Amino acid sequence: MKIKYDLIHKDKNSEARLGVIHTNYGSYETPMFMPVGTQATVKTLSPEELKDVKAGIILSNTYHLWLRPGEDVIDKAGGLHKFMNWDGPILTDSGGFQVFSLAKPKDITEEGVKFKNQYNGDNLLLTPEKSIEIQNKLDSDIAMSFDECVGFPHTREYVEKSVERTLRWAKRGKDVFNNPRQSLFGIVQGAEYEDLRKHCVEELVKMDFDGYSIGGTAVGEPKDIQYLQVEYSTKYLPKDKVRYLMGVGDPIDIIENVIRGVDIFDCVSPTRLARHGHALTKFGKINLKNAKYKMDFTPIDESCDCYSCKHYTKAYIKHLLNAEETFGARLLSIHNIRYLIHLTEELREAIKEDRTLEFREEFIKNYYGEHHE
RNA sequence: GCGGAAUUGGUGAAGUGGUUAACACGCCGGAUUGUGGCUCCGGUAUGCAUGAGUUCGAUCCUCAUAUUUCGCC
Numbered sequence: 001m002k003i004k005y006d007l008i009h010k011d012k013n014s015e016a017r018l019g020v021i022h023t024n025y026g027s028y029e030t031p032m033f034m035p036v037g038t039q040a041t042v043k044t045l046s047p048e049e050l051k052d053v054k055a056g057i058i059l060s061n062t063y064h065l066w067l068r069p070g071e072d073v074i075d076k077a078g079g080l081h082k083f084m085n086w087d088g089p090i091l092t093d094s095g096g097f098q099v100f101s102l103a104k105p106k107d108i109t110e111e112g113v114k115f116k117n118q119y120n121g122d123n124l125l126l127t128p129e130k131s132i133e134i135q136n137k138l139d140s141d142i143a144m145s146f147d148e149c150v151g152f153p154h155t156r157e158y159v160e161k162s163v164e165r166t167l168r169w170a171k172r173g174k175d176v177f178n179n180p181r182q183s184l185f186g187i188v189q190g191a192e193y194e195d196l197r198k199h200c201v202e203e204l205v206k207m208d209f210d211g212y213s214i215g216g217t218a219v220g221e222p223k224d225i226q227y228l229q230v231e232y233s234t235k236y237l238p239k240d241k242v243r244y245l246m247g248v249g250d251p252i253d254i255i256e257n258v259i260r261g262v263d264i265f266d267c268v269s270p271t272r273l274a275r276h277g278h279a280l281t282k283f284g285k286i287n288l289k290n291a292k293y294k295m296d297f298t299p300i301d302e303s304c305d306c307y308s309c310k311h312y313t314k315a316y317i318k319h320l321l322n323a324e325e326t327f328g329a330r331l332l333s334i335h336n337i338r339y340l341i342h343l344t345e346e347l348r349e350a351i352k353e354d355r356t357l358e359f360r361e362e363f364i365k366n367y368y369g370e371h372h373e
Numbered sequence: 374g375c376g377g378a379a380u381u382g383g384u385g386a387a388g389u390g391g392u393u394a395a396c397a398c399g400c401c402g403g404a405u406u407g408u409g410g411c412u413c414c415g416g417u418a419u420g421c422a423u424g425a426g427u428u429c430g431a432u433c434c435u436c437a438u439a440u441u442u443c444g445c446c
Contacts, residue, residue, distance in 0.1 A: 038408055059407070097407040118409055149407070187407090218406040246407040253406085268408045275410065291401070324411075 002210050003089075003142060003183045005030075005242040005263075012354040015234060015261035016347070021057075021242055023089040023141050024181060025081075028056035030242065030263035031347050033254065033340040034091060036271065039064050040074075040084040043271045044330040045337070047086050052307060053338040054345075056088060057141070059266045062134050063095035063126065067117055071137040079139035091266075092140040094131045094173075096187065097247070100149035100219060108148060110165065128169040129176045136179040143177070144213060145170040147187040149246075152221040159191045167203045174207055183210035185244065188233045191216055192225045197232035211242040214262070218247035227256055234261035251280060251343055251367065255360050258347050265344075270336030275329045277321045280339040284367050288332070293318045306338035307331075 004022040008029075011017070019030045035042045035050065038061040042050060050058065065074060077083040080090055099113050107114040112127030128146040135143035147166040150159055166189045177184050186204035190196030204212060214233045217226045230245060237243055242263045248254065249267020257265070270280070277289040281301040286293075288300075299309040300317070308317070308331040320328030350359035 034407095036408070038410090043408085043410065061407080064408085091407095093407045095407095098409085100407090102409065144407080147407095213407080215407070220406090244407090249406055267406050268410095269406050272405060272408065272410080272412095276405070276412080278405090287402080289402090326411095329411095 001181065003242070005211065005240065007239060009352060011259075011351045011356045014259040014356050016258050016351045016356040017261060017263060018348050018351040019242065019263055021263075023057070025087060025089045025141065026056075028089070029348055031254075031258045031344045031351075032056050032264055033249070033337075033344050034059045034264060034266040035337050036266055036268045037084075038268075039068070040080060042333075042337070043275070044326065044333050045271075047084070049307070049334055050086070050088075050337075053334060054341050055337065057091055057264070058086065058088065059091045059093060060084075060138070060140065061093050061095070061098075062131055062138070062144075063093075063098045063115075065092075065138060066095070066126075066134050067119060067124075071134045075137040075139075081139070089141040091142040091244075092135045092138055092144065093246075094135065094144040094146040094187075095126050096144065096147040096149050096215065098126075099147075100151050110168075112146075113148075128173040132173040132177050132184075136177065136182065139179065140182065142183045142185060142211070143179075144185050145173045145187050145209075147189060147215055149219065150189060150191060150216050151219045152191075152225075154191060156191075156193060159189070159193060159196060163189050163196050163200050167200065170204060170209075171207060174209070185209055185211045185213050187213045187215040187246070188237070189216045190229075190232070192221070192229050192232070194228075194232040197229070198236045201233060201236040205238060209241070211244060212237050213244040213246050215246050217245060218249075218253075218267070223253070223256075226253065227260060230257050230260045230262060237261075249340060251340065252364065254340065254343060255347065255363060258344075258351075259356055259360065265340075267340075270340055271333045274332030274336050277328075277332070278336075279317075279332055280336050282366050283369065288314055288318045288328075289321055290318075300332075300335055301339070304335065304339065304342070306335050308335040 006020045009018040020027050034057045035055050036059045040060055074080055074083050103113050112125050115124045117124055131146035146169050148162050150162050170186050186209035188200050190200045217229050244264035245257050245262040248265050249269045254265055279286050279300045293314040296314040301309055317328050317331055350356045
């Protein structure tokens, strides 16, 4: 079945929404944070650990699974859920972000995007049709349209052309889409131009997608521009469909964009930060490699209920990082993902009680406050 | 006891009679946003064993001392 979104309550003082998304693999409340498992695994975590941190939907990537192991392997395995032993919902990104991160401008044409296979040098062409075909085979719960994620900075002229192409690509993908168990999202582009965002939303809504994503953010733009990009999108999106902001995962940005009407987030940051020794805490981000934690026998975050905080100290995790033991990155990944998911839990409570704006004030005071070094 | 060789930062080391002593590791910081997973960017020896001498000038030359190491008795 297709996913279904129910709006439960809208915050009285902002655009923040408390909702429920119903999937083939259970129902989950929004706002929610999706951990990223690009290559059919959330780096260093087992599915059991993902359940422990209360993960709902996880995200995987069409481009990477296409190259390795190939969609036919996963199809043969019985689909992505069986292949990776994950019985929760999965969303697959279309490869659109790789257009931004890997392709050169000359590689982008109306037909699709040319890539070089990073493993064997083969020339590859990813098209909207191909992306959807792969995702249909992967059998994820939510597929994304193949779009062009435009970086920052850019010219308005380029964005205008890119939005039109992204719309044509969305249509082409939708026309070949044929997995009845799967839902398909359209992606709103248009950079920081309100008229382009509005136009993009209107055209996507005409095509009637199962949900909508906001793209073109978290690509190096200043925060105020990011927030405008989101405002200019949610302002025009239908209230009865879920909104997913792609790539955003900074704690403050999650709060700011929930306030602007976003329901779902994803970001590689909790796992990447973990691999580089950083932990998110109530009092800001800390670097556990710092010498000051050598004798710190307290948990990362006293207020955190995760496995790592319940059983391990900063000094121990610092030791693991210094010794390049992978358990350190795993403990930090567990913590950071739990941290962001817990943040969305708190946001849901706040929305329920119409105090989202107050929650933001209090959170920022702690996060950037004098406690933070 | 005699003879040889060596002595540069936390470590391994390059180097030159003349402005700021290479590089690597380590250490100390910072970055990271729909992940091209051990990445990227900074900082890190006011000093070349110690003392004396030669020289306009010495880490680099000379002598002594100390330490290490090798060989011989």
